[in-house]
Amino acid sequence: MDVSWVTPSILAELRRPREYPAVSLVLPVHRAQPEKAQDPIRLRNLVARARKQAEDDPEVTHSRRIDLQKHLDAAIEELEWEREQMSGEGLVLHVAPGEHHTWLLPQPVTEQVVFGTTFLTRNLVAATSMLEPYWALVLAEKPSRLWDGSPLWLREVTEGRFPIAAQGQEGEAPLKGGIGVRPSPLREERLRRFFEAVDEALGQVLNGRRRPVFLVGMQSHLHRMREVTRHRDVLADPETDTDAAGFEKASAAELAAVLRTAWERAHARRVQAALEALDAARGEKRYAGGLEEAWNLVSEGRGRHLVVDETYRVAARVDGEHVEVIGADGEIRPDARGTVVQDAVDELVERQLEHSGEVTFVPSGAIDGTGLALSLRY
Structure with a gap:
């Protein structure tokens, strides 16, 4: 399904906590030959990575692993490659025991396999922000x-x-x-x-x-x-x-x-307007830079506009309202309790949206090397 169908209620449903593992697969795809001929093969390889991670994860039971594999197969079977590739540059699969969803995005994405207790939605948020008709x-x-x-x-x-x-x-x-x-x-x-x-x-x-x-x-x-x-x-x-x-x-x-x-x-x-607004917020002392500084402010509902480097991903340990960055995304395995989050930036984006804040993704390196910044309501 193309991302133009995504509504705030659909995003909220995708962010709902699920029984571990909720798996998100993200794949760049191509609009034209010869690159697009390789996309089905690359997706199969990505799915193989997800299956191997599920097999190696002691917190994924045998029954959940079988259910997960069934829905991975169903999601792939539903894809219409010729139609999908002609109109998008990114593909996201959300798969969990009992469900699967596929999304076609207009913008390039970074290949990922993310396990957690919620689906990865940052790419959908970025896409919908780009899809203003x-x-x-x-x-x-x-x-x-x-x-x-x-x-x-x-x-x-x-x-x-x-x-x-x-x-x-x-x-x-x-x-x-x-x-x-x-x-x-x-x-x-x-x-x-x-x-x-x-x-x-x-x-x-x-x-x-x-x-x-x-x-x-x-x-x-x-x-x-x-x-x-x-x-x-x-x-x-x-x-x-x-x-x-x-x-x-x-x-x-x-x-x-x-x-x-x-x-x-x-x-x-x-994008330029969003960056200029950040500069103004900094001058007015309504500014927070970096994940750890922004985390509590977003959780309190004080975030007006969250601006995120589109390539910035880190894993973090979450303890109540405290967050600690512990490594680059992909290097840290999540856990079923949600205390270790594989993409903490995605979690922050979700919290910002839950408090009706604005989110804008900007090109890599646009935010002074901090990865993200937040302007405050007060």
Whole structure:
């Protein structure tokens, strides 16, 4: 199942404590050949690692081991590799006695096998934070088209008035001319009215579904749309605009590559805003750096915004509200009591979400070498 189906209630259910072991398998996958041909083999190897760890773990009983293997086999059998790989770059399997879940993610992940009393959800949290859907408005006279998009999907909108074409004076024929036509007051006025009509149609779609809107089209059309729109608050930053003609005839696959670039620019701005907010919090003495310093503050509900290096993983010993980092993730075996946590960063993310705090994952090395930082509510 792709991660666009994940809701807060699903995340809460996945974070629910389970009978040991709750096993999380994380695997990078590929969208294209030749790399994607190796993904099923790499998954089988990852599953073999999980089975070996279960066999070597004295706290996993024989009956739980058999049940675990059954659900590992079922999860693999349900995967449709051709479809899954075309639309994602990460795969997460959650397997425990009596259940299994598979998730396709839009972003690259680090290969892992994690045993614990809860499922690993940090990758899902990171993915859902990246999956804020957007609208893409392709501006052209013949016609303007609207697309419903995210890093995982792109679908044309055909509801309401879209696609919408420029009309002549009688409301039937398209405006004469096109690229290279000499501007005239009459034509400029008709173009202005046309883009006002596009903006009105956009407003009808935005009603109740306000999202960032990326613009694609010739520079003159981009300028005109920004000039007449009544929805400046949802138009993405001008630096995400795509100045190009001809995309009114493009397929979803052709347009997706262009919009991926626009989305990456917008995502980079969101990351930068999160880092700047951390700097402001530091200056106001509302800042905590590192896992051990942030742990109690998050548990008390004081965390406003947790910013995490996407590659930062450590194991820790948890004793009540006290946490002690004891090694790199993967080097420490967890226990059935939950006192040794294989990915303590995941545990911290879960606690932050349980207190309605915000979480943002940022590129490796962006947080002063501490791995994570927290701005405080008070």
